[in-house]
Amino acid sequence: MEESTIAKQNKNVPVLPWMRSPVDVSKFEEYPLDILPCLDPRLKMALQNMGFKTLFPVQIAVWQETIGPGAFERDLCINSPTGSGKTLAYALPIVQLLSTRAVKCLRALVVLPTRDLALQVKQVFAAIAPAMGLSVGLAVGQSSIADEISELIKKPEHEAGICYDPQDVLQELQSSVDILVATPGRLMDHITTTKGFTLEHLCYLVVDETDRLLRESYQSWLPTVLKLTRPYDESLVPGVNNFLPCASGSLKTIRRCGVERGFKGKSYPRLAKMVLSATLTQDPSKLAQLNLHHPLFLTTGQRRYQLPEKLESYKLICVSKLKPLYLVAVLQHLGGEKCIVFTSSVESTHRLCTLLNFFGDLKVKIKEYSGLQRQSVRSKTLKAFREGEIQVLVSSDAMTRGMDIEGVRNIINYDMPAYVKTYVHRAGRTARAGQTGRCITLLRTHEVKRFKKLLQKADNDSCPIYSIPSSSVKSLHPFYLSALEKLKETVQSETSRKGKVGIKFSRVSKGEKKSLEE
């Protein structure tokens, strides 16, 4: 074997020994709900009401390791392609496991990097948890902290006119939810300031989009959660009880038992964890932060990065200064099919979207979605896109991960992604749940080689050219010139209105300007 091939293979072999012998999810088949062992009939009904008849391979694999023979004795690290159904893979076993709980306490915590993603995941739990008598809460900062607290914490009912001891009142505060879906920032707000909010009874922790969440520390949410849920033993750490909050009096928590290394075979209750991503990190130092218990790695096939089976990747090679024209020609060609256009920054998202809207005659509704906008604006746009009122969304990488929008058949990379991970997540907004989809990447000539290498990392050698007749591009020239003029005016007025922020939009790029002068 050639040396370079061996080196390449070694590079793909994970450093961590437990990652080298994974459970291969691709060996599992879709499985009918009717014959799924141990599935509670109430949950089956809830799933059927969602229109689901089978469980996907990753959902079956996780079911086996949690409810099935695996009995959740090991923490699970799940690497499965975009759109393969990871959300239900963790939501289903958690809801079934919690169905036998006697007292309402916060038992499961799901952490996600963004508000829109957390909302999406909450909806999945909300579709199945009530059938088992469980409540789901959301901590994302969508409403005021006071409103959020009143949703999450139940206050005791007190008779008017009677004075109560504040200490007793604190003891009586209870969680209104069994499962909480949260973003790290709001989670930390509740941990540090909300009276009655406790992780003391937490049994399950899910870290979704793990590699994204581990990249930033977000006010040290992870060490804080692990510290607050660490099993404590007075004899090992004297006085520890004095530091741990206890809002539920003498209530004891039953967690899974596990034999931890370093505890001389002593078994004690642990917080059971599932961590997931379509591009799960294999970096030992990053994974070490999660303090996983005898982790089991579940992955799909041999490849590190995997694209959805029915995704078709295309490249469109364009003359740099005419890129917007190629984009418009593609949009015309797609004839109003739902589409997300990705750019490399919030500034170019804004400028490109403004420019496209000046093209008149496009017959599609185009809006931007980026981190530069207020959350309320973003949520409104997302709703309109989901409902089909908007056909094209121009987005920065705010939309890259996890978002599940029905009917998106096309992804366009207006700017080539810099990393294979970004390509995997962007392209993964289509071809979800076994559907077909295409991802078209606009490339300048000098980017072609780099793009080929990037796709090879996802083992994708087949990326045909997306052809657009040059006559369609040419015919757009006159519209482009007038659209650029209008863009220039808009940019100038935004600059004067928005001061500093507007300056970001104030420069029409060299390519655009040159074309304007021609």
Ligand SMILES: Nc1ncnc2c1ncn2[C@@H]1O[C@H](COP(=O)(O)OP(=O)(O)OP(=O)(O)O)[C@@H](O)[C@H]1O
């Ligand atoms: N058993 C099922 N039957 C039919 N559809 C399903 C099933 N499970 C999930 N889906 C659908 O598949 C789509 C993708 O699911 P989900 O968002 O959980 O994917 P994911 O693996 O988390 O993707 P990403 O990595 O992009 O976050 C959703 O629209 C979901 O409703």
